[in-house]
Amino acid sequence: MPDAVLDxxxxxxxxxxxxxxxxxxxxxxxxxMGLLVALHSALAADERPGFSLAACTVDHALRPQSAREAEDVAAFCAALGIAHRTSRWVGAKPSTGIQAAARNKRYELLAEAAEALGADCIATGHTRDDQQETVAMRGARRKDDGRHDLEGEGQGGGGMAAAMLYGRRIWVLRPFLALGRAQIRSLLEARGVAWIDDPSNTNPAFERVRVRARIALSGGVPVPSWDGRQRAASSARAATLIEQRIRVHEALVAEISARDAGAMDDRDWRRALLAVASVLGGREHMPARATVQRLSQFLRSGEPGRMTAGRVVFDRRASGLYLYREARNLPVLAVGPGGQGLWDGRFTVKSGGPALTVAADASGGLWTQRLIDAGLPAGIAKRASAVAPGIAPTGAAGLAYGEAAAKVEYHIALYDTFLPGFDRIMADAVAVSFGRDRYPAPPVHDVLTEMEM
Known part of the structure; x- marks a missing residue:
């Protein structure tokens, strides 16, 4: 088993x-620890020039022993000649959802450490055991809250990806997803390397621990709704459909022909449409199952009318289907001098100097004319203009886009924080549609075997 880990x-x-x-x-x-030892051993044995390792321990400061444990890891890394950094989660911790919050903070701190240590990517030690637990947890959530539709075509339709882009800036790689934890521990035991057992890994208050116990008791292996290659193939076809059938105007309106609008029996088309809709709504997730079912029924009918889902209006007319953000609950954002903020989950606004106020464009005239010039019906142009960002120096009378020195970029909430490698092709198609650059490519050749178990 140690040989399998090293291989x-x-x-x-x-x-x-x-x-x-x-x-x-x-x-x-x-x-x-097994990942660190295996990579260090592989580099020492193969003498691969140009490669180097650094390490980071995230101290979540949730247990009294955590600081000492981080010191032990630092000492172990020093003995191997590996640069190490401890990143501590400072500040108040949430009273609920602590594991999800810890996960988000962990990736944030790891990305900062990578930049500080000059690393090009991050590697984590997630194993086949973690993968099975993740598949089981996501499957249970789909049943409980309908977050994803019947075929699991949302972000969590399967397990973890072997490659994930974090924050549009650094790839997180999981090379051990096909290995069991027992194999890794065999390597450590053979090398005489000790490890730390976090007591939270046996605390039944946490969902993952309960799922782990159920898997062990049943002896069954959770199976993802589709594997990595199927997911990547679907994303590639969805990307083609986005490029061929969806036109996004001024990052405010998506236009689809009347012929294509009702093709909701096609899974890849459904994914393409829902992805664009989620982005227009500034949402981090695709609509819940019940919403997708209602939306599919509305679109299949072919009847003119409007339906709102996930903060997006689906406006069906004889000329086609138009999607735009609903004009409700639009926020007001204050951006400090030289600062940056996210407005409505859709637009990142960076000040070029003075303090700014961002709100829905009260006049809408400039946006309306642009959309009309693009060939959209006047009614659609007017409705979509009402949800465009208006930017002005704080305290200035009125708000009109372009009156203040600001850099504005569309924020793609669906992918900008966590982008699974098997969805990158579709994410690129979405980004280009909204006037954005493509996402950075991963540093490895093949990231399509993510969910082989």
Missing amino acids: TARNFLQSFIKPCRILVAVSGGSDS
């Missing part, structure tokens, strides 16, 4: 397009 580490290094510096996320647990 996996060697294959991982060989998958890189070019040599780079890898930041290993090391908590001190067996999985991350």
Whole structure:
């Protein structure tokens, strides 16, 4: 079993397009310690020039022992000659949803550490055991809250991706997803390397611990609704459909022909349409199952009318289907001098100097004319203009886009924080539609075997 772990580490290094510096996320647990040891051993044995390792331990400061554990990891890294950084979660912790909050903070701190240590990517020690638990948890959530439709075509339709882009800036790689935890511990035992057992891993207050116990008791292996290659193939076709059938105007309106609007029996088309709709609504997730079913029924009918779903109006007319943000609950955003803020989950606004106020464009005249010039019906243009951002120096009379020095970019909430590698092609199509650059490509050759279990 130790040989299998080392072989996996060697294959991982060989998958890189070019040599780079890898930041290993090391908590001190067996999985991350095994990843660090295996990569260090593979580099020492193969003498691959250009590669180097760094390590980061995120101290969530949730247990009294965590600071000492981080010190132990730092000492272990020093003995191997690996640069190490401890990043501590400072500040108040939420009273609920602590594991989700800790996960978000962990990736934020890891990305900062990667930049500080000059790393090109991050590697984590997630294993096949973690993958099985994730599949089981996401499957249970789909049944409980309908977050994703019957075929699991939302963000969580399966397990973790072997590659994930965080924050549009750094790729997180999970090379051990095909390995079991027992295999990794065998390597550590053979090397005489100790690890830390986090007591939270046995605390039944946490969902993952309860799921782990159920899997062990049943002896069954959770199976994802579709594997990584199926997901990537679907995303590639959805990307083509976005490019061919959806026109996005001024990042405010999506236009679809009347012929294509009702093709909701096509899974890939449904994914394409829902992705664009979610982005127009500034949402991090696709609509829930019940909403998708109601929307599908409305679109299949072919009847003119309007339906609102996920903060987006689906406006069906004889000339086609038009999607735009509903004119409700639009916020007012204050941006400090030289600062930056996110308005309505859709537009990132960065001040070029003075303090700014961002709100729905009260006049809408400029936007309306642009949309009419693009060939949209006047009624659609007027409705969509009402949800455009208006930007002005704070305290100025009226708000009109372009009156203040500001850089404005569309924020794609669906993908800008966490982008699974198997959805990158579709995410690129969405980004281009909204006037954005494509997402950075991963540093490895093949990221399509993510969910092979």
